[in-house]
Amino acid sequence: GEDVEQSLFLSVREGDSSVINCTYTDSSSTYLYWYKQEPGAGLQLLTYIFSNMDMKQDQRLTVLLNKKDKHLSLRIADTQTGDSAIYFCAETSNQAGTALIFGKGTTLSVSS
Amino acid sequence: KAGVTQTPRYLIKTRGQQVTLSCSPISGHRSVSWYQQTPGQGLQFLFEYFSETQRNKGNFPGRFSGRQFSNSRSEMNVSTLELGDSALYLCASSPTGFDTQYFGPGTRLTVL
Numbered sequence: 001g002e003d004v005e006q007s008l009f010l011s012v013r014e015g016d017s018s019v020i021n022c023t024y025t026d027s028s029s030t031y032l033y034w035y036k037q038e039p040g041a042g043l044q045l046l047t048y049i050f051s052n053m054d055m056k057q058d059q060r061l062t063v064l065l066n067k068k069d070k071h072l073s074l075r076i077a078d079t080q081t082g083d084s085a086i087y088f089c090a091e092t093s094n095q096a097g098t099a100l101i102f103g104k105g106t107t108l109s110v111s112s
Numbered sequence: 113k114a115g116v117t118q119t120p121r122y123l124i125k126t127r128g129q130q131v132t133l134s135c136s137p138i139s140g141h142r143s144v145s146w147y148q149q150t151p152g153q154g155l156q157f158l159f160e161y162f163s164e165t166q167r168n169k170g171n172f173p174g175r176f177s178g179r180q181f182s183n184s185r186s187e188m189n190v191s192t193l194e195l196g197d198s199a200l201y202l203c204a205s206s207p208t209g210f211d212t213q214y215f216g217p218g219t220r221l222t223v224l
Contacts, residue, residue, distance in 0.1 A: 033212070042116075042202055043215040088155065098145065098168045098209035099157035 006089055006103035014112045018076040022089030022103055025070060026096070032065065033090040033100070034074045043088065046074070076108075084110045113138055116205050116216035124222045130191040133219045137184050137205030143167075144186040145213060146178060149200040158201075161186050162209050190221075198223045 003025045012018045024032070030051050035043040049056045049063045049072070056063045062075040076083055086105040093101070117136045125131050137144050145168075146158040157170040161180035178188045184205075190197055200220050204213035 031212075035215070042118075042217040043204075045212060045214060048212060090155075092210075096157075098143065098160045098162075099170060100145075100147075100155075100204075100213060101157070102155040104154045 004089055004091055004101055004103040006087075006106045008104065009107050009109070011109045011111065012079050014079060014081055014110055016079055018079045018083070018108055018110075020074045020076075020087050020089075020106045020108065022072040022074075023070055024072065024089070024091050024101075026091060026093040026101070027070070028094040029070075029091040030094065031092045032063075032072050033092075034061075034063065035088045035090060037086045037088065037105070039085075046087075079108075079110050081110045081112055084108055113140075116203055116214055118201075118203050118216040118219050120219060121217065122220045122222075124224065125193050126224050127193055127195060129193050130189065131193060131221060133188045133190075133201055133203075133221075135186045135188070135203030135205075135216060137186070137203075138214055141205035141207050141214075142184055143206045143209030143213075144180055144184060145204045145206075145209070146186070146188050147202045147204065148172075149202060149218070150198075155202070158188070160209055167209065193223045195223050197221065 033048040034046040060077045064073045089103040090100040143162045145160040160168040180186045200218045202218045203216045206213045
């Protein structure tokens with residue numbers, strides 16, 4: 001079956017690194033995504049990783065994928081107050097077809 | 113390139129009414145997907161259209177319907193509105209549906 005789980009809250013200080021974790025259950029997952037949602041806004045694509053990759057780095061963002069444990073993480077280096085938002089992990093899979101399956105989202109709070 | 117646009121941004125309706133939401137995808141994108149976001153259920157996939165055909169469907173009642181036009185613009189209709197239909201409705205577009213989805217700002221529907 002399809003299920004994506006995330007911890008609900010993360011609080012960090014400005015300048016620290018943030019690590020947001022996600023687990024998924026569908027072993028046929030093809031792409032895994034991280035989206036960001038600010039208050040009153042839609043979803044902004046942050047980054048994605050293909051299931052045959054272990055790691056992807058994009059400026060301050062690092063995505064790690066552990067396929068064996070079905071675990072995905074997003075690391076934000078030098079976290080800023082502007083990074084405060086809800087972060088969603090999402091997967092696509094052969095079973096879900098074109099549908100994105102989302103986690104409930106992790107609220108990141110950055111204090112100065 | 114212009115992003116995904118959705119109209120209207122806000123809607124207030126009463127129970128029993130019907131509503132139509134509109135989505136214009138990124139130029140060149142032929143796939144349009146619709147998602148419902150609520151505090152309780154999170155982000156849930158409604159349906160996806162490609163080349164004017166519904167290609168994928170989530171687990172929602174028949175009151176939720178959609179269509180896609182030849183220019184890839186899509187509309188979503190909800191009939192006989194219920195209080196529980198209050199949500200943020202997000203539209204996403206992608207070139208084929210099996211690649212990265214880009215989201216619009218959403219339409220906030222309130223049912224009184």
